[in-house]
Amino acid sequence: RELEDQPWFPTLLRNFQTDHIGFLVSRWPVYDPFISYLRYRPSRPVALTDLCSGSGEPAITVFKESQCFTRLTLTDKYPRSVFNGGEGIVYDQRSVDARTIPLAADVCYTLFNAFHHFSGDEQRALVRRLRAESGGAYVVEVLEPTAACFLKVLLATTVGTVLFAPFIKPFSFSRLFFTWFVPVNVLTIAWDGLVSVVRSRSVRYYRWLLKSEAGRVGVMRLPHRWFPLVLIHITPP
DSSP, rough: OOOOOOGSOOOOOOHHHHHHHHHHHHHHHHTHHHHHHHHSSOOOOOOEEEEETHHHHHHHHHHHHHEEEEEEEEEEEEEESSSOOOEEEEEEEEOOTTTTTTOOEEEEEEEESOGGGGGHHHHHHHHHHHHHHHEEEEEEEEOOSHHHHHHHHHHHHHHHHHGGGGGSSSSHHHHHIIIIIIHHHHHHHHHHHHHOOOOOOOOOHHHTTTTTGTEEEEEEEOOSSSSSSSEEEEEEO
C-alpha cells in the first residue's frame, strides 16, 4: 500500500508528497478534459465537497475554472492544519474518512486520483453510497495500468521531484534538504507513485466492478493527447 495512507507516515513527508502532486496538476492541463466535461453538461450550481483532498489540488483548480459550483469544502483523513484556498473554499479540519463521511443530497462530491487507494469492495460500497445518498459525484483517475503511465509517473516522481522542489509553495528548506541532500522525499514519492500505478484499474475493470449500478453510474475515458482520464460519473437518485 502507499506510504501516505499509513498513520505512522510522518506528516512532513506526507505534506511534501501531496504538495508535489498539487504542484504538477496545477501547472499542467492534467484535468482539462474533466473541466471541459463539466462545462458542457448543463446543471444547476451546487456545493462541492472533495474527498481525499491532500493539498487541495486539483479540486481548487476545477472549482475555480469550471464555475459549476457555489462553494468548495476540502476533506481528508489527514487534513492540512494551515490552509488558505481563497474565497468560497474551506478545508474541514476534522479527520474525514471517505468511506464513512455523512453524505448530503444537495451536495456534489469529487474524488481525484484517490479511488485506487481503496479495495474493490470498498470502491463498490463507496459508489453505492454516493449514488443513493448524495447529490451526484465524480470519481476521476489520472492513472491507468499501462507502461506509458508507469513511465510518466516514474519521471514525475524522480526527476520531477528533484527539479521542482524549489518552486513548490510554501517554500521549505526542509523540502530541499530531504530532496537534494538526504533524498528520502524522492524515494517516498516515487514509491507511492509507482505503487499507485500498479493498483490503478482500467475503464473496462470499473465497468465490470460497477455493472450492478448501470443506469446511474457511467464509466468512461476522457481522451487527451497527454493526460487521458478515467471518469466515473455518479448521478443522484
